[in-house]
Amino acid sequence: MRRTLIVELKNFINKDVKVQGWVQTIRDQKEVQFIVVRDHTGLIQFVLERSKNAKLAEEVSNLTTESAVTLIGRVVENPIVKLGGFEVQLHDLRVESSASLPLPFDLFGRVQPELDKRLDWRFLDLRQPNNFFIFRVQTTLEMGMREYWYSQGFIEIHSPKLMGSESESRAELFKLEYFGKTAYLAQSPQLYKQMAMAAGFDKIFEIGPVFRANPSFTSRHDTEFTSVDVEISWIDSHEDVMSFEEKWIQHAFSLLKERHGEEIFEKNDVEIKVPSIPFPRITMKEAIEILRKQGYMPPPDKKGDLDPQGERLLCEYVKNNYGHEFVFLKDYPVAVRPFYHMRYENDPLTTKSFDLLWKGLEITTGAQREHRYDVLTKQALEKGLRLEPIQFYLDFFKYGCPPHGGFGFGLTRTLMGLLNLKNVREVTYLYRGPNRLYP
Numbered sequence: 345m346r347r348t349l350i351v352e353l354k355n356f357i358n359k360d361v362k363v364q365g366w367v368q369t370i371r372d373q374k375e376v377q378f379i380v381v382r383d384h385t386g387l388i389q390f391v392l393e394r395s396k397n398a399k400l401a402e403e404v405s406n407l408t409t410e411s412a413v414t415l416i417g418r419v420v421e422n423p424i425v426k427l428g429g430f431e432v433q434l435h436d437l438r439v440e441s442s443a444s445l446p447l448p449f450d451l452f453g454r455v456q457p458e459l460d461k462r463l464d465w466r467f468l469d470l471r472q473p474n475n476f477f478i479f480r481v482q483t484t485l486e487m488g489m490r491e492y493w494y495s496q497g498f499i500e501i502h503s504p505k506l507m508g509s510e511s512e513s514r515a516e517l518f519k520l521e522y523f524g525k526t527a528y529l530a531q532s533p534q535l536y537k538q539m540a541m542a543a544g545f546d547k548i549f550e551i552g553p554v555f556r557a558n559p560s561f562t563s564r565h566d567t568e569f570t571s572v573d574v575e576i577s578w579i580d581s582h583e584d585v586m587s588f589e590e591k592w593i594q595h596a597f598s599l600l601k602e603r604h605g606e607e608i609f610e611k612n613d614v615e616i617k618v619p620s621i622p623f624p625r626i627t628m629k630e631a632i633e634i635l636r637k638q639g640y641m642p643p644p645d646k647k648g649d650l651d652p653q654g655e656r657l658l659c660e661y662v663k664n665n666y667g668h669e670f671v672f673l674k675d676y677p678v679a680v681r682p683f684y685h686m687r688y689e690n691d692p693l694t695t696k697s698f699d700l701l702w703k704g705l706e707i708t709t710g711a712q713r714e715h716r717y718d719v720l721t722k723q724a725l726e727k728g729l730r731l732e733p734i735q736f737y738l739d740f741f742k743y744g745c746p747p748h749g750g751f752g753f754g755l756t757r758t759l760m761g762l763l764n765l766k767n768v769r770e771v772t773y774l775y776r777g778p779n780r781l782y783p
Contacts, residue, residue: 488596710751
């Protein structure tokens, strides 16, 4: 007999089925026993009259919650049952794997333990339907992204995560021993995305892990996360990149709203709003002036940039004045951008760069890249970089490279906003931070 998912049981009234899942609740009464079983699609109640099968009743009495079980029975209508108006009369039971008691925490208790406790036992935490739902949303979001990429002729790449150089900066790097040499974990696929442009790939994307040796313990930082990256050739400016991204996000959000909009509202009290395009665009100079009039000034160490409070205030301003949740913050000063960002010819202290802010949070960093070898070399030296470690990267631009640009998009931060959650740890399958390498 093949397995029947719980969501399909309504199609099998008065038929025998095999259900496989986890024991969520046991009510072991004097004459009747009830077992509520859960799989990834829902819950169903099994019922057994003790007098009909004493041996099976004893097996039910010995069950423990969260045991993995296979059950066989007949689906029957029962209008008083809250779980769909039907139940399954139990005929047979096999315990595939018995759960030890007590559990590390009560998965379905009214009071949940601290997040760190849940992360210690993440595999149990993820059994909760609301947590499993996060990854259904993530899957659909990525599907929408891929649909749009494919429709626009993009190619997927998988860049190396082990690097022999210091990547795009010398900060926040993880070092490791590599056959007697020093290697580094990639902070981003940036250099290799640009290599694809020099190779003539035209338009590429990548979804993959990146690593930052950032000692921060905030709710939006981690040391390993999933980055969504895009690079596009033959652009005229960073405006082309922003134009692409807003259409891409609109498509992905449309699919998400279609597939999960009602369920997200039901579970998380969040309405998925498909954004209109174009998104508002505000230069960094304009943003500083807007916020200054509200009494805000960036901290001294953020000169030419915004801190999290500034980002939140700017998003509030945009929502109140433009009626939009997204805003491109563009044209950052050279001092706060990497050496490979292109600069304006008539304003060499300003880069053709942008961040995308949404709901008070930065979810994208992007720019037009500098594709001219001599200019790129000069800018690297100005930033204090040694050319030898990045010579392999500079070589990409020695033999003809088109104008290009792209962005890196934060998947977990976006999921936080979509589901109105407060911490990237909650939307990460297995979180990595300064104090967490397990499980």
